[in-house]
Amino acid sequence: MVEKIEFRNRTFYAKFEKINQPLEKQIIKEHLNKKITIASPLIKDGYINNLLLIYKGDDGAKFYHIVKQLFTAIKIEKYYILKGKSEKHIQVFIPVHKMDLDEATKKLQVISRSLELKLPLEWQTLPNINLPIDYNIFTLPYEIYE
Template sequence: MKVFDLDLIDTHYYIKRNSIVEQIQFNNRTFYAKFERIDEPLTPLLLEQHLQREYTIAAPLLENGYTDYLVIEYKGEEYQRFHYLIKHLFDTLHIEKYHIYQGKSEERIQVFIEVDKLSLEEADKQLKELSNLLKQKLTKKWKCLPDISLPEAYNIITLPYKKLI
């Protein structure tokens, strides 16, 4: 599925519901999912309805234990500072293939870093390193995906609403 500049997994998608749709047992924890898995490709109409905020749609980040994107999603009042800090950090680390989007609100920034079929373990390791570098400059108000401590149904990302760079 093509969303802005992103080529996301198109075998299925998730749609947010108003109530819990699934209870997931994972690593001795219970997760309550509000996103329902739909086993078909996302249609252009549904994508348009998401962009118009009629539905909230999410895409999976993992396929057979591998990902093509590392995602850092920031939600906080210092979103402009985070935006510039992430660009500076990526310049310093020579990370060139990334995209920055606005999420559902102005305070939600989604950063997608392109990778080539990275295992969940390696993705988790790289994201922890990036997160630790960000923590030196900013209070942690972000999450990193995919995350090895979450079940597959939680390693999803809400589709962005607006391209920032």
């Protein structure tokens, strides 16, 4: 049975089955072999420790280079660019320290507006204040994007 989530007069359905157990080597191996998909929450105890950009466009190389230039310009020094499930799926993680949802939203809006000047809108940002907490999740990446 799929979990139904009511949020701001909208209905969402859980994308993943919630399993409350530690990750084991075999589970991670199945994820890396793309037999299953593992997701993790971005919001824990009301705080965010990572901001996330998820790119799903046709020009990952261009996105990669523009993100690197933008982050240098706005002085974001620590970030990780990783591959998602497909070649068109790139995840950019920006570590932050115990940021609340409103502050995270503002920071992501600044980043997104800057990207919009250079690229068509083919990404999403998380966490997203317009989504329920259970939808502010990310799938574990598969490898480093280079």
